[in-house]
Amino acid sequence: MNDGRFNGTDRYVATGDLAIAVNAAATLGRPLLVKGEPGTGKTMLAIEVARALDRPLIEWHIKSTTRAQQGLYEYDAVARLRDSQLGDARVHDIANYIVRGKLWEAFASDTQPVLLIDEIDKADIEFPNDLLLELDRMEFFVYETKETVRARTRPVVIITSNNEKELPDAFLRRCFFHYIRFPDADTMREIVDVHHPKLKKHLLERALEVFFEMREVPGLKKKPSTSELLDWIKLLVAEDIPPEALRSDDHKAILPPLYGALLKNEQDVHLFEQLLFLDRRRG
Amino acid sequence: MLVEFFLRLRDAGIPVSITEYLALLDALDRDVCGPDVEDFYHLSRAALVKDERHFDRFDLVFGAHFKGVEARFERVAGEVPLEWLRKLAEKHLTEEEKARVESLGGWEKLMETLRKRLEAQRGRHQGGSKWIGTAGTSPFGAYGYNPEGVRIGQDDSRHRHAVKVWDRREYRDFDDTVELGTRNLKVALRRLRQFAREGAEDELDLDGTIRSTARNAGLLDVRMVPERRNVVKVLLFLDVGGSMNDHVRRCEALFSAARTEFRHLEHFYFHNCLYESVWRDNRRRHAERIPTTEVLRTYGTDHKVIFVGDATMSPYEIAYPGGSVEHWNEEPGAVWMGRMLARYPHAVWLNPEPVRRWETTPSIDMLNKLMDGRMYPLTVAGIDRGVRELQR
Numbered sequence: 001m002n003d004g005r006f007n008g009t010d011r012y013v014a015t016g017d018l019a020i021a022v023n024a025a026a027t028l029g030r031p032l033l034v035k036g037e038p039g040t041g042k043t044m045l046a047i048e049v050a051r052a053l054d055r056p057l058i059e060w061h062i063k064s065t066t067r068a069q070q071g072l073y074e075y076d077a078v079a080r081l082r083d084s085q086l087g088d089a090r091v092h093d094i095a096n097y098i099v100r101g102k103l104w105e106a107f108a109s110d111t112q113p114v115l116l117i118d119e120i121d122k123a124d125i126e127f128p129n130d131l132l133l134e135l136d137r138m139e140f141f142v143y144e145t146k147e148t149v150r151a152r153t154r155p156v157v158i159i160t161s162n163n164e165k166e167l168p169d170a171f172l173r174r175c176f177f178h179y180i181r182f183p184d185a186d187t188m189r190e191i192v193d194v195h196h197p198k199l200k201k202h203l204l205e206r207a208l209e210v211f212f213e214m215r216e217v218p219g220l221k222k223k224p225s226t227s228e229l230l231d232w233i234k235l236l237v238a239e240d241i242p243p244e245a246l247r248s249d250d251h252k253a254i255l256p257p258l259y260g261a262l263l264k265n266e267q268d269v270h271l272f273e274q275l276l277f278l279d280r281r282r283g
Numbered sequence: 284m285l286v287e288f289f290l291r292l293r294d295a296g297i298p299v300s301i302t303e304y305l306a307l308l309d310a311l312d313r314d315v316c317g318p319d320v321e322d323f324y325h326l327s328r329a330a331l332v333k334d335e336r337h338f339d340r341f342d343l344v345f346g347a348h349f350k351g352v353e354a355r356f357e358r359v360a361g362e363v364p365l366e367w368l369r370k371l372a373e374k375h376l377t378e379e380e381k382a383r384v385e386s387l388g389g390w391e392k393l394m395e396t397l398r399k400r401l402e403a404q405r406g407r408h409q410g411g412s413k414w415i416g417t418a419g420t421s422p423f424g425a426y427g428y429n430p431e432g433v434r435i436g437q438d439d440s441r442h443r444h445a446v447k448v449w450d451r452r453e454y455r456d457f458d459d460t461v462e463l464g465t466r467n468l469k470v471a472l473r474r475l476r477q478f479a480r481e482g483a484e485d486e487l488d489l490d491g492t493i494r495s496t497a498r499n500a501g502l503l504d505v506r507m508v509p510e511r512r513n514v515v516k517v518l519l520f521l522d523v524g525g526s527m528n529d530h531v532r533r534c535e536a537l538f539s540a541a542r543t544e545f546r547h548l549e550h551f552y553f554h555n556c557l558y559e560s561v562w563r564d565n566r567r568r569h570a571e572r573i574p575t576t577e578v579l580r581t582y583g584t585d586h587k588v589i590f591v592g593d594a595t596m597s598p599y600e601i602a603y604p605g606g607s608v609e610h611w612n613e614e615p616g617a618v619w620m621g622r623m624l625a626r627y628p629h630a631v632w633l634n635p636e637p638v639r640r641w642e643t644t645p646s647i648d649m650l651n652k653l654m655d656g657r658m659y660p661l662t663v664a665g666i667d668r669g670v671r672e673l674q675r
Contacts, residue, residue: 016321016322016325017325017328017329020315020316020322020325020326020329021325021326021329023315024310024315024316024326024329024330025329027310027313027315028306028309028310028313028315030306032329033333035335077493078489078493081493081496081497081501084501085501164473165473167333169298169300172333172334173300173302173303173333174302175333176306176329176330177328177329177332177333177334178329179335179338
């Protein structure tokens with residue numbers, strides 16, 4: 001099944017355009033930048049690509065304080081200082097204090113790895129610029145030991161972004177880009193199928209109905225996303241809620257059971273209650 | 284052939300570069316996708332477009348450029364089955380709209396005309412009021428304004444071969460000249476952030492500590508620095524009431540986005556044009572007014588000023604004493620605007636009115652001249668440009 005192409009896995013439904021983007025990036029050895037609504041499976045993509053292609057996965061999660069240098073290596077000057085004061089013999093070799101970063105790990109890997117750079121937009125605005133050359137040539141220079149680290153095989157780099165910052169043009173030009181759209185009802189059914197294969201068909205229909213209706217409600221602060229739907233269905237199955245409880249057609253609508261999995265803030269719950277109230281009065 | 288496509292994309296304002304073009308050719312060379320237009324569409328989009336805001340524009344160019352080629356891949360007949368159309372249309376129309384269709388002579392007639400036009404029409408069409416295509420006002424076509432319209436070429440259909448992916452234009456909402464949500468605004472405003480170290484020294488300066496410790500022959504010498512903070516200061520002046528009522532939602536979105544983005548944000552309201560006083564609380568606008576001179580005295584010149592207003596009023600309200608619609612003003616609005624701009628060199632005006640109306644509305648033109656052309660539309664792209672201006 002592994003012919004070096006990615007077509008989704010038994011746990012992940014990849015649409016045709018996503019598969020093409022992944023394969024293009026992997027074939028050309030260029031990074032793939034993935035954007036999309038939160039909860040549409042951006043991070044999962046890298047994990048599943050690694051699984052499908054049977055490659056090791058290296059994850060680098062970015063925070064607002066992460067610097068590009070940390071992905072390459074860090075020189076632990078404090079440890080060396082301490083060792084020198086304690087008279088440790090290790091202190092004479094500076095290489096003992098070079099700590100490898102995720103990018104170095106990926107470059108040093110024997111088999112072509114999948115490198116996930118998660119939420120790149122969280123970092124400082126200059127962060128992507130600092131990685132340009134490293135991602136382009138897949139090599140970098142260690143000043144302390146005067147050695148050049150070169151990738152043995154170009155890793156498949158998958159970068160996710162939540163659009164909090166705009167990424168520099170020079171960086172974008174080197175990437176392939178894919179925007180994960182919110183799945184339509186059919187794709188959604190496939191996704192739920194993959195995650196809950198034994199789900200009663202009736203319950204699924206009802207759950208999806210409620211879910212898509214909920215997304216249509218105007219003014220919701222945070223629309224429920226795929227991952228939230230999956231959580232909700234998991235709960236419904238665990239609690240063994242009958243499909244009838246999700247919706248009664250005689251307009252005596254109530255909040256769906258376990259709605260906490262779908263609506264994540266007070267205002268949204270409140271708004272939803274109000275709409276239901278109006279709906280009931282009209283009905 | 285692809286060169287032309289590439290140039291067309293650039294003409295459409297999508298920032299594609301040679302590198303990306305070469306990457307696409309490289310990918311084609313290595314058989315990343317099969318001989319299928321849809322695959323090619325996905326591949327070229329992934330390689331050339333790096334921002335979902337440009338997807339819609341890409342779809343349009345792709346559709347226009349490859350219309351001939353696409354016909355070679357699969358021949359889409361000019362005739363659409365009547366049954367299918369009716370089903371599709373019935374699904375989309377409300378009862379009320381259906382009643383209006385009846386008033387036009389009913390389904391049969393509508394479909395008959397549609398069929399005739401389909402036969403007569405060659406090629407893809409957009410805009411206009413007669414032919415079938417997108418964004419027009421004819422009763423036939425997609426995304427139109429005619430309530431009696433029959434929708435063709437939109438989603439909701441799994442007939443993938445009848446409806447081209449790029450014709451579905453699913454990414455319309457992401458075009459930054461259209462959409463404006465709080466989140467987008469925040470991203471646009473975030474550009475204005477400036478970080479500086481200010482205040483108490485409460486953060487360990489690791490590099491400094493190491494440097495001074497080394498210099499101290501290995502004896503620990505701890506160095507501290509102040510935390511980095513966003514130091515941008517913003518004064519926001521919002522026009523309320525009257526003609527601004529149409530734009531309330533967008534202004535609210537802008538306001539709430541600005542609220543969370545800046546620590547130093549002061550907001551004031553005014554009506555139509557800036558005069559000798561402003562207010563902070565809209566419910567008590569007559570009771571609690573703040574003299575504009577007080578604002579000028581209170582906030583330092585390092586504040587950045589953003590006016591939000593449609594600038595749509597009678598020119599007298601700007602140019603003459605006593606021109607205000609609400610009260611008697613001793614000095615014309617233009618004088619107050621001048622004082623404001625002299626004190627705060629970093630200022631922009633965001634206007635929710637569509638740009639095409641700016642030239643024909645004299646008051647907008649006057650204010651734009653007062654602002655030295657620093658008036659921008661209240662869209663994400665406009666705010667982006669405004670913020671750039673403020674940063675200079």
